[in-house]
Structure formats: structure tokens, C-alpha cells
Amino acid sequence: MAQTKYGDDFRLGEVFETGAVTVTETHVVNWAGLTGDFYPLHMDKEYAAKTRFGERLAHGPMIFALAVGLVGLSGVGADSVIAWLGVDDMRMHRPVLIGDTIRVRVEVKEQTRTKDPQRGVQVWLYTVLNQRGETVMSFDYKMMFHMRG
């Protein structure tokens, strides 16, 4: 199929918003199983009740993973991305509790040309918000894009 979207289609400073997903107990239990992270703050209700949070938290790295998934589901990047290069400055700002609903605000933060006119590097700032509009996580997501050249 012909390429439908290119890195050129995104302007510096442009902002997109994804759909949302409710982070359920199922997400937390399945995440623990897939990754092996059975830390009691996520898996032991009695332990969590004695922490300052009072209940089980979603795993931080899962919020990152769900954010990446939400951006994919939103279709904004479509087929413009060639490769994922990395992540910088990932910070957890607030805990996500079971039952919270998260969505992502994406901002085109940096755009760099490469020697190859058909390839460009961009950094998109992903800000994960909960149902109250509070920032729970943010990170810089770096990708290689197809460019019209």
C-alpha cells in the first residue's frame, strides 16, 4: 500500500489528544503476569492499605505502555513512523489507582532532519492525564519518520 502519512505532516508544537482507557484490576493482574512484577503495592490489597496510598497502585511502567498503546489506537501517527528510537525524561507525577481513566496529550516537541532526506527524527512529548485532568506521567518519545524528502 502507498504511504499515507509522513513526518512532514506534523507541525512543531502541534497537539493531539487520544481516546481514554480505564485502568482496571484486570490490567494490573495481567501486567504482573506478563512482566513478572508482583511487587506488593500492586498485588497485595492488605499491604497497600497500610501505605499512604491506601490501596493498590497500577504499575508505573504499565502507564507508559498504555500511553504508547493509546497513541497507536488513536491512529495519529498512522504509517509515518519507521522505528522507535527511545524515551527520555520519563517521570511519574501522580499514582494511578485501579479504576482511574487515563488519556494522552501528545505534543510535537522536536523535529530534526537527517542526512537522508527521506528520514527525520522527531520527539513527541506524551503527557498522560487522569479523569480529573491531572498529569500522572510524562515522557519524551523519540521516533524515526518517513519524510517526503
Add this chain to the structure above:
Amino acid sequence: MAQTKYGDDFRLGEVFETGAVTVTETHVVNWAGLTGDFYPLHMDKEYAAKTRFGERLAHGPMIFALAVGLVGLSGVGADSVIAWLGVDDMRMHRPVLIGDTIRVRVEVKEQTRTKDPQRGVQVWLYTVLNQRGETVMSFDYKMMFHMRG
């Protein structure tokens, strides 16, 4: 239960190695389902066959998640960690194919005292290696630790 391990128990430059896990097709399919990342390079064998990789790749963020899980399963940090603060400089160095086996080499990279003598911040460098000992991913993992004070 009494605290068994503290941030003080880790020396700058110290290195640990975790156990390993084989990244299976099941991991990839379950990951897509949990996060919503159905990008064809991971989910469509026919598409992947036409890329320069020749076959489906594991999702990059899953390698990060599995690395965090492997360190947890290794028990090295035990109950010394208070909170996960964030990640910097996450880079994918090589693709991980279905059937590859990964493990993590952890190096204590930075140790910082805080105003509270019972809390310290440390950065641990996680290097993910495949079954040929090649580095597939690396990142700085920043955590708040209990300190003996």
C-alpha cells in the same frame, strides 16, 4: 516485617545479573492485547516478512517492561525501594525477535543523598542482553530508596 535491605547496601559501580526469559509469541500477542499496540511489525507475519527484519519483532516497550520484571524477580532490590521515580536515556540498540532470550545486567550508576537521611535517590543502569550477549536495550532507572539514616 522488619526492613531487610537498604539503599546503603548497594555500592556505586556494583553489578548484578538477573535470570532470563524467552520472549515468546504469547508475550507479543498478550502485550498487544493489554496495551492496544497492534502495529503490524509485531502482529502481521506477512507484513513483517517484507521488512528488513524478515519476521515479527517484540514491542520495544515490552522489553523495557520485561527488564523491570526480571530485576524484580531477581530479588536484588528486595524491599529497599520506596518509589519508582522515572527513566532516562532508554535506547533500543537491536531488535528482539520472537524466540530470543533476554536478561538484564544492572549497574549502580548514581547515588544521591536527600535532605531526609532515611531517603536516598539512586540511578541504576539496566542493560538488556540477548542470548548472544548483545545489548538490545539500555536505560537509566531512577528510584527512591530506604536508607539506614
Add this chain to the structure above:
Amino acid sequence: MAQTKYGDDFRLGEVFETGAVTVTETHVVNWAGLTGDFYPLHMDKEYAAKTRFGERLAHGPMIFALAVGLVGLSGVGADSVIAWLGVDDMRMHRPVLIGDTIRVRVEVKEQTRTKDPQRGVQVWLYTVLNQRGETVMSFDYKMMFHMRG
């Protein structure tokens, strides 16, 4: 093993009832993951709260799938079925909410002989009921059966 049951063992108009299953949040989240259907009415509690349903609904096609599974688990058809031919007139009559419990009432609706005396086609009407006995879905399920010939 010898064939234990044949299409001849079912009389036109005969009715069977299956066991029941509670449709949980886990079913909904796992279903989304397996099929890729992350529509917000199923996955986003905040979105669902603003609809006329007031909460997340189970995916309609999952009710179909669970109905097929319940009939299988009931053992009624046993080893009499050769192949699944198709479905007609599938209709969703009422939404299924997380926590509802569904069961299936099966009625033998049509029986057709084929040129091969050992093969017959039958249509079974599957009516899915919730815990209040309300019909939530119905469909005609068409199968090829072993016949005594």
C-alpha cells in the same frame, strides 16, 4: 472412540438450557485485548457514564462467543457436530452490563437431510438470557451433523 451422539438424537422443537456465566470486567478487558476492539463504550468508564447506559457495556460479539461456549460446555451436542456452517439473524435485544449473568436457551429450529444420508444440516435458535430472564441476544446457529444414515 465410537461416535456417541448423532443429529438424529435431537427432535425438532426440542429445547435445552445451558449453565450460566457472569460477564466480568475481566471478560471485557481480555476480549478487547484479544480482538482489538477498544471502543470507549466498553473500555472507558468516564465515557460510558455519560451515555444513556451509564456504565461500560460488554461487547456484543462477546455475548455471541460466550453463548457458543456455554452450549459447548453444556455438552448437549457432544460429538454429533461435524462443522459450523454459519449464523443468521443475530440480534442484540438488550445491553449486557459488567456483572450480568447470561445463559442460553437452545431450540432445535430446522432439520434438513442432505444427499449424503450420514450428514444432516440443522439450525438451532440460541436465545441468550440474563439473570432476570430477559432476552439479550438471539441468533440462528447452523451446523452440519453426523446422522445415523
Add this chain to the structure above:
Amino acid sequence: MAQTKYGDDFRLGEVFETGAVTVTETHVVNWAGLTGDFYPLHMDKEYAAKTRFGERLAHGPMIFALAVGLVGLSGVGADSVIAWLGVDDMRMHRPVLIGDTIRVRVEVKEQTRTKDPQRGVQVWLYTVLNQRGETVMSFDYKMMFHMRG
């Protein structure tokens, strides 16, 4: 958010094609677990080897479910759909084996106005194709759409 797409945006006879997904052993095992359909043709390699297929088949209803998911992931309907009304004429044309890759060709087959100018009913014909372009399943998918009125 403002409505972005309406039933009016689809012309009778228009055709869309979705992305594809490889149907893996993981899909089959997870499907059996979610629905309770442990029929040996899907779950017992030894049994399947003695059938005319020679190996385990994917569950027919799962192909339906994956097709619905693929259309959702393609984003073609976006937020134009109000409700799923039902399915007619679902037929399995060829078996899907573990390792086959399926995609959906969608054709706008029927468009009906309702008394409410802001609501329309449409039937879309979903044709599921394998990696050789062969039709494995087809069905009519009936939905209620937002109309510009």
C-alpha cells in the same frame, strides 16, 4: 469532543480494507479460555492431525470477532457508529489455520434512512481474506449511524 464522522460520509458501494493480523496459537488458546470452547479440533493436536484438515483450526466465531476488531482498529468508522444492531448471513468459506494472516474488506452494502433524520441504518459486508487472498468468512454487519440530519 465534536462528532468527527457521520454515516453520510460513506457512499453505497464504497470499499475499505483493514490492516491484518496473524492468527496465532496464542489467539486460539486464549479464545478457548475466554469463551469455554475447548472443542478438540481447536485444542487437541493429535485429534486434529487425524481430521481432513491435518492440524488445529482457529475457532470460526473468533474469525468473526477478529474481523470486527480489525475494522475498529482501522479507524474507518471512527465515531460515526451509535450502536451495533446485528449480523446476518455469516458464512465460513474456508478454515483458518494457526499461522494464517487475515484482513477484512468492507463494502458499504445498504443504507437506510430512519424516521429520525439524525439516525441511519447501514449494512456493511465484511469479507475476511487470508494471506493468499482467499475468502475465509463473510457476513453482513448492521449498524446504526449518526447522520448529519
Add this chain to the structure above:
Amino acid sequence: MAQTKYGDDFRLGEVFETGAVTVTETHVVNWAGLTGDFYPLHMDKEYAAKTRFGERLAHGPMIFALAVGLVGLSGVGADSVIAWLGVDDMRMHRPVLIGDTIRVRVEVKEQTRTKDPQRGVQVWLYTVLNQRGETVMSFDYKMMFHMRG
């Protein structure tokens, strides 16, 4: 619903055989995730290759769990069982490799009356066989049954 089957319906020494299930890599990975058993003999292909088995084994307790499930799916006990009392003499006779297909042969081994004429205790010997008819596991499964009194 009226009780359909009673402990009285099973004769001492009677033998039943269940259907079979192929133990897949998906079973092993999902089992590890659900239970937290990430022992390398099950999860690390490279480690397993160096053992005398040469490849990853299915978890022993999963063979037990699958056996219990296969007996349930066979429908033999139907609604006659009141409660599961325990297990004795569970032994692993041979390893189960990924790709093996197991089924269960059940023998009614002990029948005991209780003071309550409507309740009886029975021990059923479950023998798990692989696709070559070799015994891989056996155990005594003790249950409380409804009796006709």
C-alpha cells in the same frame, strides 16, 4: 434445577476417560503469569537446552490443574459433587514438554458412606497420560458427593 447425578451413579472400579488438550507454549507462559512461577526450566529456552530435558517443560502443578479441568469438561461428575476435599499421592512420573497432548483416565478408587445418608466421600484416581499413552502424573482426588440417601 433438579439434581441429575449422584455419587451412587459411580461404581467402585469404574473407569472414565476424558478428552485431551495439547499443552502449548501459551499455556506455559500464561501459567507462569497467573501463578508467579517463572522458574527458568519453564521460561528460559537457553537454560532448558542445557538440562537433560533439552527444552522447556510444562509446570508440574499445571498438569494437575489441566487434569482437573479435563475431568470437568468431560462432564462425567456433572452436578454430583458437593465439594473438593483434597488430593493425596500426587506424583510426576514423566515430564510434559511443550506440544505434548494430555488426557486423563479416571478410576473410582474408594467410596465411603458418611453419617449423613445424603453425603458420601469418594476417592477417584486420576492418571494423566500423554499422546504416547505414557503416564505423566497420577493423584488421588477426594470429593464429597450428593447421595440418593
Add this chain to the structure above:
Amino acid sequence: MAQTKYGDDFRLGEVFETGAVTVTETHVVNWAGLTGDFYPLHMDKEYAAKTRFGERLAHGPMIFALAVGLVGLSGVGADSVIAWLGVDDMRMHRPVLIGDTIRVRVEVKEQTRTKDPQRGVQVWLYTVLNQRGETVMSFDYKMMFHMRG
């Protein structure tokens, strides 16, 4: 890697305690799916409400499986175990409800030398406790250990 722990490192009568895990609805639904045990006491809220328990119970064999997993996650046996030999005297003492949190108390109960000085057999008594410290299950877990010889 060099062997880190041996059977000799455990003294007769020694007691260990594992971390805990909350048994969620997700565990129950995923367990049913993996094993095929869809018994209504676990899967049908309406049925369970009419039993003396008043609600759905966790599957007994899952408590066994989670106990084995919790001991593995605790790291107590580390790499000292060569093989799992079997289980005796598994008894369910109390039901586990969805939402209960379980942990395991392990006692070294029997230690037997074999003809091979580098191999020893040990029986560890696993007692599973709920959040109120009540025993819900107990069993003898028999393993072959590496010995210093």
C-alpha cells in the same frame, strides 16, 4: 553460574514466610480459561449467591498453584531444587473468596539422604493463610535438592 544454595542450607523445623497476593476476580476468570474449570460456584454469581458461601469462590487447585508461585517468588529455595517430586495430604480447610489475600508459611518437615551424596529429598509443609491468619489450605510438597555431598 555457580550453585548458590543447597538443601543443606535448610534446617529441619525451619520456618519461612512468603509475600502475599490478593486473589482477584481476574485470577478466577483467567484460571477457568486456562484449565477449563467453569464450575458455576466459581463463574456464576447468581448460582453462588444461593449457596451457603453466598458468593463465588476461588478454585481450590488455584490456591495450590498460587502457593507454589508465592514460594518461588519469595526466593527462599533459590537454585537448590533439582526437581518437584509430588504432593501429599493436600487439604482445603476454608474457602477463599474473591478479594481474600493469601500468603504461605513453609516449614521444613522431612529431610532424607539418598544413595547419591549430592541429592537429598525434603518435604516442606506449605500452610496457606488468609488475611485473617486463618489456614485455608495445607499440603506436603516433596522436592529433590542439590546437596553439598
